[in-house]
Amino acid sequence: MTFSTPRGPGSAAQAPDLPAGFTDTFTSRYVDTGDVRLHAVVGGDGPPLLLVHGWPQTWYAWRLLMPALARDFQVIAVDQRGIGLSDKPKSGYDTGTLAGDLIGLMDALGHQRFAVAGHDTGFAISYALAADHPDRVACAALAEIPGPPGVTPSPALFVPSAVNDRLWHIPFNRVEQVPEQLVAGREDIFFGYEFAVQGGKLPAEAIEYYVRLVSDPEALRGSLGFYRAFDATVQQNGQRKDRHLSMPVLAIGGELSYAGHVAEVMRLVADDVRGVVIPGAGHWVAEEAPEHMLAALTEFLAPYRGTAAR
Amino acid sequence: MALGLGSAALTTTPAAAHAPALRGPVPTGPGSVSGAPHLPPGFRRTFTSRFVTTGGLRQHVVVGGAGPPLLLVHGWPQTWYAWRLLMPALARHFRVVAVDQRGIGLSGRPATGYDTGTLARDLADLMDALGHQRFAVAGHDTGMPIGYALAADHPDRVQRLAVAEAALPRVGDSPAMFGEAAANNRLWHIPFNRLDTLNEQLVRGREHIYFGWQFATKAAKPLPRYAVRHYVDTLARDPHALHGSFQWYRALDATVTQNEQRVKRGRLTLPVLAVAGATSAGGGVAEMMNLVADDVRSVIIPGTGHWVAEESPERMLAALAGFLAPYRARPHG
Numbered sequence: 178m179t180f181s182t183p184r185g186p187g188s189a190a191q192a193p194d195l196p197a198g199f200t201d202t203f204t205s206r207y208v209d210t211g212d213v214r215l216h217a218v219v220g221g222d223g224p225p226l227l228l229v230h231g232w233p234q235t236w237y238a239w240r241l242l243m244p245a246l247a248r249d250f251q252v253i254a255v256d257q258r259g260i261g262l263s264d265k266p267k268s269g270y271d272t273g274t275l276a277g278d279l280i281g282l283m284d285a286l287g288h289q290r291f292a293v294a295g296h297d298t299g300f301a302i303s304y305a306l307a308a309d310h311p312d313r314v315a316c317a318a319l320a321e322i323p324g325p326p327g328v329t330p331s332p333a334l335f336v337p338s339a340v341n342d343r344l345w346h347i348p349f350n351r352v353e354q355v356p357e358q359l360v361a362g363r364e365d366i367f368f369g370y371e372f373a374v375q376g377g378k379l380p381a382e383a384i385e386y387y388v389r390l391v392s393d394p395e396a397l398r399g400s401l402g403f404y405r406a407f408d409a410t411v412q413q414n415g416q417r418k419d420r421h422l423s424m425p426v427l428a429i430g431g432e433l434s435y436a437g438h439v440a441e442v443m444r445l446v447a448d449d450v451r452g453v454v455i456p457g458a459g460h461w462v463a464e465e466a467p468e469h470m471l472a473a474l475t476e477f478l479a480p481y482r483g484t485a486a487r
Numbered sequence: 488m489a490l491g492l493g494s495a496a497l498t499t500t501p502a503a504a505h506a507p508a509l510r511g512p513v514p515t516g517p518g519s520v521s522g523a524p525h526l527p528p529g530f531r532r533t534f535t536s537r538f539v540t541t542g543g544l545r546q547h548v549v550v551g552g553a554g555p556p557l558l559l560v561h562g563w564p565q566t567w568y569a570w571r572l573l574m575p576a577l578a579r580h581f582r583v584v585a586v587d588q589r590g591i592g593l594s595g596r597p598a599t600g601y602d603t604g605t606l607a608r609d610l611a612d613l614m615d616a617l618g619h620q621r622f623a624v625a626g627h628d629t630g631m632p633i634g635y636a637l638a639a640d641h642p643d644r645v646q647r648l649a650v651a652e653a654a655l656p657r658v659g660d661s662p663a664m665f666g667e668a669a670a671n672n673r674l675w676h677i678p679f680n681r682l683d684t685l686n687e688q689l690v691r692g693r694e695h696i697y698f699g700w701q702f703a704t705k706a707a708k709p710l711p712r713y714a715v716r717h718y719v720d721t722l723a724r725d726p727h728a729l730h731g732s733f734q735w736y737r738a739l740d741a742t743v744t745q746n747e748q749r750v751k752r753g754r755l756t757l758p759v760l761a762v763a764g765a766t767s768a769g770g771g772v773a774e775m776m777n778l779v780a781d782d783v784r785s786v787i788i789p790g791t792g793h794w795v796a797e798e799s800p801e802r803m804l805a806a807l808a809g810f811l812a813p814y815r816a817r818p819h820g
Contacts, residue, residue: 331664334666342682342683344678348675348678351671360689366688367689370685
């Protein structure tokens with residue numbers, strides 16, 4: 178286990194527009210799990226809470242919630258393998274391996290049991306984490322995809338165009354090489370479209386920051402790793418879904434995005450699901466409606482906060 | 488048998504004798520017969536490019552040969568040129584009409600009208616203008632759903648329908664948006680092509696990457712470099728060509744609705760030939776057509792990918808010739 182100080186625009190020290198006092202509480206760290214070196218932004222006091230961002234984002238997606246959460250929890254906001262300041266190996270992007278990365282991270286940080294919150298691709302990874310390591314995950318808050326890939330039948334190829342606009346990036350991202358070749362130098366166009374089409378609205382500065390981080394050949398490739406491992410993840414989920422999750426699950430949907438559908442699907446694979454719909458929010462729930470998200474998470478995590486051993 | 492107007496023309500052999508529309512302007516340059524590279528020997532003696540204007544749309548057709556009329560409808564991202572290797576042999580028995588779809592090649596590019604109902608009407612109007620009341624149709628790739636629409640919406644016009652290498656959108660079990668990687672490689676262009684503008688923004692200036700990938704990965708036998716270059720150049724040369732090539736996909740909502748109505752209206756009763764490359768659509772084409780037609784025969788061409796008419800022209804020709812033999816003998820059906 179080695180700690181060193183991450184630098185550069187992807188670190189806590191150099192991220193733009195953070196909440197007041199953020200860097201007093203939080204620091205960027207590198208944690209070597211043995212397989213990969215992951216970047217995590219860590220701070221706060223209390224039982225551990227792991228935050229797993231989605232695509233095409235980084236730990237930064239959680240920034241508006243982190244100071245409040247840090248009053249009650251030790252918050253660990255990680256960059257997934259392939260993303261931000263974390264290592265970007267050629268392989269290992271199926272959710273089983275990505276969940277294993279997070280186990281390695283929490284082991285290295287000394288946390289046996291923890292709560293996890295995952296958004297978008299982080300939802301699928303957190304689901305794998307809870308399903309594959311049920312003794313480690315006390316509870317899971319999962320936001321803004323309609324269930325883990327493969328748990329329900331795929332939508333049809335010829336969906337209505339409005340739906341197609343929101344889903345096409347998945348078939349596209351899965352293709353080898355062509356996405357990098359078409360997107361390189363045009364990251365603002367491609368990712369700008371994604372941020373705009375998924376419902377809701379982020380500040381232009383935040384979008385520019387995310388786009389800057391992914392506008393590098395290795396970062397672009399790494400950001401697509403999850404999608405290139407889709408077959409393996411779907412196959413794994415086919416096995417996971419028969420073992421229902423038994424820990425408490427909070428299923429979060431943005432009212433303008435997947436809304437109540439998130440909870441509907443999670444009830445197929447978990448026994449203790451409560452659903453919450455974040456009013457007025459699109460896909461980017463933690464940034465569009467941080468107060469609502471915080472309220473939902475705080476209420477959901479209260480029992481964990483009360484009982485978790487330090 | 489008695490078709491009245493036009494029936495005499497169908498059996499008249501000299502091409503010029505029944506082709507008043509061929510007096511129109513003669514297209515030249517890239518995209519036309521005179522500008523196309525590496526055509527089979529003698530091609531230009533048999534075939535000529537013509538513009539035919541119908542209902543405000545200028546359609547480019549390559550026409551030649553003598554016999555009952557046979558309409559050839561190319562797919563994406565191609566032009567009439569996809570049929571070039573079959574055309575000379577077909578022209579010995581048929582009046583061959585190889586069209587550029589609306590939006591593509593040298594045909595006009597109106598802002599709208601890319602649903603298969605409108606595209607089929609374009610072709611019915613085209614054949615009217617050329618004096619062909621009844622005709623046979625072969626459609627490849629996007630030309631397959633257009634051929635289906637033509638047969639379903641204009642059953643009195645189409646005598647025989649050969650289709651190749653596509654699905655009919657939302658007929659039967661739709662393929663999955665998230666299929667296995669191999670299927671995803673075959674299908675991801677569909678969700679991508681449907682986008683309003685982002686696809687053009689990403690592909691512009693990189694046409695050789697996007698379209699080159701399509702040609703390379705969907706072939707069992709690689710297409711000749713000159714052919715790929717010709718298709719890519721056609722799409723890259725003119726700033727509006729890219730837009731036109733995506734329009735078929737952008738109209739899919741309307742095509743899907745129309746297909747639901749076509750299926751409800753009833754099954755095709757005309758003879759149908761379903762052609763597939765063994766390493767591409769395989770048995771899927773015949774399965775699809777069996778859902779909508781009563782009289783389907785299937786030909787799966789071994790060792791061949793998506794580009795059946797260019798990868799295995801002899802086998803494709805044999806399949807078409809066998810299927811069309813009764814039509815050739817009794818063109819009035």
